[in-house]
Amino acid sequence: MGKLKEEHLALSSGIGLAGSSIDYFYEFGENAFEIFTKEIIEAIVKPSKTTAVHWYLNFFQDISSDIHNLKNNVDELEFIFDFIVRTLNEVNLKPDLPLPNFDTCTDEWHEECTCKDTFEQWEKYVIKNAAIVDNLIIHSAFQIIFLDKKFLHDFHLKLADVTECYIDDIQKQHPDFVTPKKRIKRTHFPKWLTNAVFYRDKATCSICRCDLSNLIRTQNTIHIDHIVPLAVFGSNDASNFQLLCESCNTSKGARSTTTSSINTPFWNLESIF
């Protein structure tokens, strides 16, 4: 197995983005795919590390406009400055810039002092690095959403409507990836994807919960299954897969979208009320 590199993950920012994007999805659903249709089609014909979910998240993540909105809605420079510092810190960007001295400044609106000037240097730095910041926050939000097979199921069911609607265009652009029956064609799974699904699903069949770790007995074949099947316009998007055992994979119908939100918590819930 290729070694995974460790990374700084902007989890706080990512959790915020994941939460608001999921809320929006259930409220507005299909509208969400309109902006990046072209990019999403590229992502779903064969497994790509930038998935349809990444493009969906990209629609909501824009650090430059977040700062712009804060400036319009919040009068407090110090509050916006804290937001910038917290975000930069999370994505591990450490600019060598002077710090404004809000604590000792006596100019309430920072009109005559140097605070505003210092603030603007930080603001400029974030905007210059906006693409890096946005990418890392999207990457981090994906780490959380990828755990949520129930959401992925709903997401890919909606995306299937889009795929069905655009299938002729997809066939024109990617003739090798569409079947004569006008469905996305089965492709091979790259190792990075098989590994990700295997570890996310903790070597356990998503349906019958049997053990597929093969630590003791090695005859258990693992199957990587399309959560929303190709037959119902599901796709090869890297976020549309789950781990199944051979018998569940065989008995899951070609049109069935069975998945499960059963998982192993850090500890079990105790009743507290």
Ligand SMILES: [Zn+2]
């Ligand atoms: Zn000041």
Ligand SMILES: [Zn+2]
């Ligand atoms: Zn099973």
